[in-house]
Amino acid sequence: MTATHQLKAIAPLQIARQLAARFAETAAERDLRGGTPKAERDALRHSGLLALSIPRQYGGLGASWSETLQIVREFARVDSSIAHVYGFQHLMLATVRLFARPDQWEPWFEQTARNDWFWGNALNPLDTRTVSKKLNGWREFSGRKSFCSGSADSEMLIASALDESSSGKLLIAAIPSGRSGITLHGDWDNMGQRQTDSGSATFERVRVEENELLLDPGPLSTPFACLRPLIAQLTFANLFLGIAEGAFDEARHYTLKESRVWFKSKATHVSEDPYTLRHYGEFWVGLEGVRLLTERANNLLDEAWRKENRLGAEERGHLAVAIATAKVAATRCGLDVTSRLFEVTGARATHAALRLDRHWRNLRTQTLHDPVDYKLQELGDWALNASLPAPSFYS
Secondary structure: OOHHHHHOOOOHHHHHHHHHHHHHHHHHHHHHHOOOOHHHHHHHHHHOHHHOOOOHHHOOOOOOHHHHHHHHHHHHOOOHHHHHHHHHHHHHHHHHHHHOOHHHHHHHHHHHHHHOOOEEEEOOOOOOOOEEEEOOOEEEEEEEEOOOOOOOOOOEEEEEEEEOOOOOOEEEEEEEOOOOOEEEOOOOOOOOOOOOOOOOEEEEEEEEEHHHEOOOOOOOOOOOOOHHHHHHHHHHHHHHHHHHHHHHHHHHHHHHHOOOOOOOOOOOOHHHOHHHHHHHHHHHHHHHHHHHHHHHHHHHHHHHHHHHHHOOHHHHHHHHHHHHHHHHHHHHHHHHHHHHOHHHHOHHHHOOOOOOOHHHHHHHHHHOOOOHHHHHHHHHHHHHHOOOOOOOOOO
């Protein structure tokens, strides 16, 4: 019996919380170490949660996007690297569902659920160094790709290349990670998100079959297919919110158990200090606002996903506004909470072993991949001119 079949009798959120409690025990240590979180990835495999968003008729658990993103957020509270690759698992599955024919994605879904496959990302359309050459009945991908999150220890990859013979058309394929010619370099060593394996990959004359190309309907073909970048954006909004909530929880615990009242304060305990209370009040207001915006966007995505090809361009545009709003708010609130938590924990909370700074480092690293200024420009155009964001591969 597969892990997915065993999980059907247990609430996925319950399993996720049990896993999160385990991940929390080693999160600080693994943040220092970096590299691939192999034991934690295997725990996800054995949990059945890799098939959470796959419909039941293909062996999955049939969860909605709201339920799936709730678990991303749950993991992010304790380990945002795990949350990142777990969110990308479902983003990659959404990619094949949105861009490919049913005779392609249905077998991939069934095999993922049956074999507990992990999907990795080698897409990054902004990195144009990988090109595709058409041969006799197949294609070759050759070149290098950066920001390949979750590619290590995966069974399948979503990869992209520019067609050298058709004015640089972007081609996207789903291929086995272990195929000959693919080298995953393990060169991710950034200040945050240190266990996402977001380093580079090299493709050396990698054979890609025609039935592995995601051409029908392909990206940006219909409003439904254009949901893919919005799912990515909303995954990050939930990730950012989870990081901020986890930082808040750790700060609160430290404040109540370890922090000392400042000698000039008239309070007898730090929990009564007026300045400490003000900070926590501000944290609370910010987090509550992000929670409401994010949960609203999650629900709107569920509605859009259920419509499939009946989804209209205007509905997709309004969803883009809701998701951008949630992401901007999650970015701003998250950076505020993760940087200011030291004002309510004190100097001793900077002890290296605690690694409380990892929350800010993780959030700062990930938020830089999509500058919030450009999201605000889109939102400003909507607010002032009632102009909905135009679909692109990135938003």
